[in-house]
Amino acid sequence: MCESARPRAPRRDAASHREALLDAARVLLNEDPETSLDTIAAAAGLTRRAVYGHFPSRNTLLTELAERGADRVAGAVARASSEDPVVDIALLGRLVWDEIEHVRAMTRVVVHGPLRERIGPALGPIHDRLVADAARAAAIGTGRADLPPEVVARLIEGAAFTVLDESTRAGLSRVEGRRLVILAGLGALGLSWREAHTVLDENRALLDEETAR
Amino acid sequence: MCESARPRAPRRDAASHREALLDAARVLLNEDPETSLDTIAAAAGLTRRAVYGHFPSRNTLLTELAERGADRVAGAVARASSEDPVVDIALLGRLVWDEIEHVRAMTRVVVHGPLRERIGPALGPIHDRLVADAARAAAIGTGRADLPPEVVARLIEGAAFTVLDESTRAGLSRVEGRRLVILAGLGALGLSWREAHTVLDENRALLDEETAR
DNA sequence: TTGATCTTGCACAGCGGTGTGCAAGTTAGT
DNA sequence: ACTAACTTGCACACCGCTGTGCAAGATCAA
Numbered sequence: 074m075c076e077s078a079r080p081r082a083p084r085r086d087a088a089s090h091r092e093a094l095l096d097a098a099r100v101l102l103n104e105d106p107e108t109s110l111d112t113i114a115a116a117a118g119l120t121r122r123a124v125y126g127h128f129p130s131r132n133t134l135l136t137e138l139a140e141r142g143a144d145r146v147a148g149a150v151a152r153a154s155s156e157d158p159v160v161d162i163a164l165l166g167r168l169v170w171d172e173i174e175h176v177r178a179m180t181r182v183v184v185h186g187p188l189r190e191r192i193g194p195a196l197g198p199i200h201d202r203l204v205a206d207a208a209r210a211a212a213i214g215t216g217r218a219d220l221p222p223e224v225v226a227r228l229i230e231g232a233a234f235t236v237l238d239e240s241t242r243a244g245l246s247r248v249e250g251r252r253l254v255i256l257a258g259l260g261a262l263g264l265s266w267r268e269a270h271t272v273l274d275e276n277r278a279l280l281d282e283e284t285a286r
Numbered sequence: 287m288c289e290s291a292r293p294r295a296p297r298r299d300a301a302s303h304r305e306a307l308l309d310a311a312r313v314l315l316n317e318d319p320e321t322s323l324d325t326i327a328a329a330a331g332l333t334r335r336a337v338y339g340h341f342p343s344r345n346t347l348l349t350e351l352a353e354r355g356a357d358r359v360a361g362a363v364a365r366a367s368s369e370d371p372v373v374d375i376a377l378l379g380r381l382v383w384d385e386i387e388h389v390r391a392m393t394r395v396v397v398h399g400p401l402r403e404r405i406g407p408a409l410g411p412i413h414d415r416l417v418a419d420a421a422r423a424a425a426i427g428t429g430r431a432d433l434p435p436e437v438v439a440r441l442i443e444g445a446a447f448t449v450l451d452e453s454t455r456a457g458l459s460r461v462e463g464r465r466l467v468i469l470a471g472l473g474a475l476g477l478s479w480r481e482a483h484t485v486l487d488e489n490r491a492l493l494d495e496e497t498a499r
Numbered sequence: 500t501t502g503a504t505c506t507t508g509c510a511c512a513g514c515g516g517t518g519t520g521c522a523a524g525t526t527a528g529t
Numbered sequence: 530a531c532t533a534a535c536t537t538g539c540a541c542a543c544c545g546c547t548g549t550g551c552a553a554g555a556t557c558a559a
Binding site: 216217218219220224227228230231232234235236238239242243253256257260261263264265266267268270 | 429430431432433437440441443444445447448449451452455456466469470473474476477478479480481483
């Protein structure tokens with residue numbers, strides 16, 4: 074009744090080693106997107122040879138890592154939203170920030186290679202929501218109306234990544250980074266810095282430690 | 287009188303081939319910062335083997351390319367300035383935009399490798415000027431005062447690179463890109479999108495075809 | 500025309516990476 | 530304690546890249 078053909082369940086540490094590999098890959102790929110399997114395996118406390126016991130190829134590992142990151146971010150983003158497009162954009166910035174490491178590792182991997190098709194769909198919704206928010210904000214008169222919403226969305230995404238880079242360079246804390254990514258995003262949307270702070274003041278939950286529901 | 291010890295001047299095409307190599311490298315490195323010598327030589331109409339007749343190593347080629355780009359940008363930037371810090375930032379965006387290909391190739395190369403020390407000094411002045419402008423703009427009340435000038439400068443630089451990427455992705459024309467890079471930079475400085483357009487309207491020269499003096 | 504200069508095509512060594520095979524060891528389920 | 534599952538360390542083949550040597554050819558200056 075239990076296993077069909079396998080006489081024995083897989084060893085318990087197999088799963089944990091697998092996780093260790095994915096963890097190590099995520100951390101190391103944040104620094105160098107072309108880190109070798111040797112380095113990753115060593116960081117996970119294993120040998121390069123042992124990796125092939127869990128993943129048939131290097132690319133398989135990277136793909137799974139990227140897919141997990143995409144799922145994680147997509148999940149967090151789907152769980153929260155706001156009626157006000159400006160607040161929603163701030164919220165998106167905050168949520169993505171909370172997943173920086175995953176986002177960074179993911180994008181670093183996705184850039185090189187034909188993974189765009191597999192990851193795109195998971196990340197597409199975020200972009201779509203940004204475009205919609207930008208359009209609505211422009212219609213209301215709070216967001217910029219001088220550029221197509223598509224371009225505004227790209228500017229906001231770019232601002233977020235700039236903060237991501239700046240955070241590793243300057244060693245920003247999570248709290249500082251969270252504030253900065255929101256301010257930068259709203260600036261790209263066309264708000265003045267005073268207006269951006271007004272949004273923050275009226276929506277204190279954006280900076281709360283716990284993720285808003 | 288003429289040559290000191292050399293019985294013959296170098297062949298005329300040697301210099302042109304050398305330029306062709308640097309040109310090809312600049313173009314190709316804009317797409318892939320790790321393009322092989324083989325690819326670069328082929329694009330220049332030469333063989334990989336011939337490259338070593340001009341440059342002792344791959345790294346030498348990249349270094350010279352980066353140094354040239356840095357000099358070019360630094361020269362353009364040193365030739366123009368404005369009293370108004372906000373206008374000056376817009377001007378910097380415009381000047382850098384005019385040298386995109388060089389800037390991109392340069393940064394792509396500089397990221398990997400210990401060239402930062404050799405290139406930094408040439409590019410440092412731009413960053414310094416951005417920091418100073420950000421500080422002055424904040425003091426006047428036109429620029430954002432909620433972040434240290436150093437961070438504001440990074441945001442502006444990041445916005446510029448975002449536009450650079452967006453331009454290749456969306457195939458922006460030079461004119462469109464020039465306008466976009468200025469708007470994005472002023473947004474990062476904390477201006478609202480309406481204020482940014484006011485700056486543009488009052489300084490039409492920023493969008494002129496010829497470089498301002 | 501002459502001859503140095505530059506290019507080419509080949510071959511070779513070296514480096515670092517991936518992916519595999521296999522025998523021996525270790526670990527954790529039953 | 531037994532045994533399958535997992536790890537290790539070695540070996541190897543393969544790939545793409547850099548850098549070098551050398552002989553033969555093309556090209557341009559004098």
